Amino acid sequence: MSDDERRAVANLVIFCDPHHDRVDKKANEKIFPVETLVRWKAQIEADPHEAVRRLREVSPEGLRKIVSEGLEQHDTLLVRAIDRLEESDRQAANLMRDLIDELTEAYSLQRRRLNPDLVEELSSASRRLYAMSGMIETFDNAVRRAERLQWDQ
Template identity: 35%
Template sequence: MAERGHSYNAGVTAALHALCGRRCYWPDCNEPVIRFVEDRPVNNLQIAHIVAAKRNGPRFIKMDPEERKSFSNLILLCHPHHTLVDRLEPEKYSIELLQEWKVQREGPEGAALRGVRDLTEERLLEMISETVVARDKRIYEAIKRFEEVDYEAS
């Protein structure tokens, strides 16, 4: 996936989409990753850098170029929140605050990916798959428990 001249590893974008909870990383924002426009699915979120991609960008610090576009430095934001964070009021949104949003949104599944270096795309996709399978298993088990209480509602 490329966004405004940036190219991101397919595993990185897959991880962001898998771990964002299907919505913007901004706390309590319910903008979904995908919106349907004229019956076609359209990406509704933008990749945002925690540490700026460009020298004159908000929250810029010296960093290796590969680290700058790594999973640990990226979040997904809806267009209005991305504009607020990077253009309108960037001084309000510190590196630490955006990292906190990332940790909160990704939960325990994201913890496995944080701080991982030299991760191959293949291993990242495998980890995402494992996370999705574990999530689906938890949902299935919850539905089974719910069936015991109210079969029709489940």
């Protein structure tokens, strides 16, 4: 698509501020493929009565696919955030990876649903971690400057 085609009113999909930025970044084309954006646009603009009618047609397999795709996207973002964290705090990044491994193993062994409150807490923590990525680097730089100042005295 050309820039003019991308900016055309017919191509407009309205998101809230943080999600607008995420979707618009070219680096996220793999996370938000054109097919997904077209589907979202159609859903947003659809007649609400039609949406309710379509909802009745959703199968358990279709729901599993939707949830699986959402979890895949979330996992990708979480791994990227942990990779960025590793640049400034390897130990914290390793702890996060260990936590994810333990949760995955516990879920596989127990074969039951995770507590929704725990899932929400982990999701919230990953969003905060993603938001902190710039602050972590700033804090790390400040600590290094303070250490240099201390040694210079």
